[in-house]
Amino acid sequence: MPLNKSYQLMNEHQKPFLMVVQDNSLLGIVDAENIAEFLLVRRATQVAR
Numbered sequence: 001m002p003l004n005k006s007y008q009l010m011n012e013h014q015k016p017f018l019m020v021v022q023d024n025s026l027l028g029i030v031d032a033e034n035i036a037e038f039l040l041v042r043r044a045t046q047v048a049r
Contacts (some may be wrong), residue, residue, distance in 0.1 A: 010032060
């Protein structure tokens, strides 16, 4: 699922985190802070290019 859709679902359903699953295996969890940090890093690397 795209990151923006995941973030939207977290907000709509007031969930503190989402599980990251691939092939029925739990890979980890993400929360709103993780997403915000990722977006900041992504923006910074795009500006640097």
